[in-house]
Amino acid sequence: MNRMKLILGDCISAINGMKDDSIHGVCTDPPYGLVEFSPDEVAKLRMGKGGVWRLPPKWEGCERRPLPRFSILTQEQRQEIQAYFVQWARVLLPKLRPGGHVLMAGNPVLQMYVQNAMVEGGFENRGTVLRCYHGFRGGDRPKNAEREFPDVCVTPRGNYEPWMLFRKPIAEHTVAANLRKWGTGGLRMLAGGKPLPDVIPSFKTPNCEREIADHPSLKPQHFLRIVVRSLLPLGQGVILDPFMGSGSTIAAALAVGYEGIGIEMDKTFYSLAQKSVLPLSLLYPRLTGDSLDYADANGSAEEFHEQLLLLDPPAKYSM
Numbered sequence: 001m002n003r004m005k006l007i008l009g010d011c012i013s014a015i016n017g018m019k020d021d022s023i024h025g026v027c028t029d030p031p032y033g034l035v036e037f038s039p040d041e042v043a044k045l046r047m048g049k050g051g052v053w054r055l056p057p058k059w060e061g062c063e064r065r066p067l068p069r070f071s072i073l074t075q076e077q078r079q080e081i082q083a084y085f086v087q088w089a090r091v092l093l094p095k096l097r098p099g100g101h102v103l104m105a106g107n108p109v110l111q112m113y114v115q116n117a118m119v120e121g122g123f124e125n126r127g128t129v130l131r132c133y134h135g136f137r138g139g140d141r142p143k144n145a146e147r148e149f150p151d152v153c154v155t156p157r158g159n160y161e162p163w164m165l166f167r168k169p170i171a172e173h174t175v176a177a178n179l180r181k182w183g184t185g186g187l188r189m190l191a192g193g194k195p196l197p198d199v200i201p202s203f204k205t206p207n208c209e210r211e212i213a214d215h216p217s218l219k220p221q222h223f224l225r226i227v228v229r230s231l232l233p234l235g236q237g238v239i240l241d242p243f244m245g246s247g248s249t250i251a252a253a254l255a256v257g258y259e260g261i262g263i264e265m266d267k268t269f270y271s272l273a274q275k276s277v278l279p280l281s282l283l284y285p286r287l288t289g290d291s292l293d294y295a296d297a298n299g300s301a302e303e304f305h306e307q308l309l310l311l312d313p314p315a316k317y318s319m
């Protein structure tokens, strides 16, 4: 298998060592708050106590997975996130082909810092793709005063994950000329000439994927294959994931016929990626990311239909 390369190390130094204009697209799920995947915090996560990782209570008999707690980030830490991604963007920019896209998982509260940083680092902001699914975040009542304020919630209940889209400016006069010279500048449509929508119904990562790759932030193949496929407008090239975790993005790249390079700094997650990429890529052979159809994706059909209802509410609910 020579269609993928997995690198153990810090992504900024690894990207620095790459050839200019050698990457066609980037799809990544960075640590939202940077601190949650620092060696100290990962050690606390693995011990199951303390730090920014909160272990949610069991819910209806189901063991829930640890979630990072972004609300405790200080203003200074938020500025550090922005400063980090300015540096990251500046290192990445020359390695990406002109017109190459970058898609990054975000968090509704923190995405503005990453978007500002990417623009400061030389990228164009091209909007956001929403991965819709029922999460557990948000909707909390005022702490210790739930009975006093029974009709108040502090934040909206989260039903989406924002994936921020950026583009390196094209180097030619038109997108067409850029596509001809560099093979980048646009997005690949879904089958039947349908443009990639900016709202994609999804569901939590299926257990059969978690059994292969037990990473706390594992993303589902159904969603990843759709977005990764869309990043290479002419259907060929190299996808980079600088924060690959268990390598689910690289698996998606292989599944749709692209080459992938993944970088991971944590040795345990890197070994997990080495073991997981191929089996993840071989799941659901008919799922090639060219439609939103979830058939074969192993998600729950019920959940998927709930998402569709959210996107297309029955007439009685519309304004």
Ligand SMILES: C[S@@+](CC[C@H](N)C(=O)[O-])C[C@H]1O[C@@H](n2cnc3c(N)ncnc32)[C@H](O)[C@@H]1O
Binding pocket: 009, 010, 011, 012, 029, 030, 031, 032, 037, 215, 217, 218, 219, 242, 243, 244, 245, 246, 247, 248, 249, 263, 264, 265, 266, 269
């Ligand atoms: C949110 S997780 C990505 C999980 C991935 N979406 C998956 O499905 O497995 C982010 C990953 O980035 C890694 N990471 C954090 N900082 C890094 C750095 N500077 N260079 C490379 N990897 C880094 C973390 O160890 C973590 O595994």
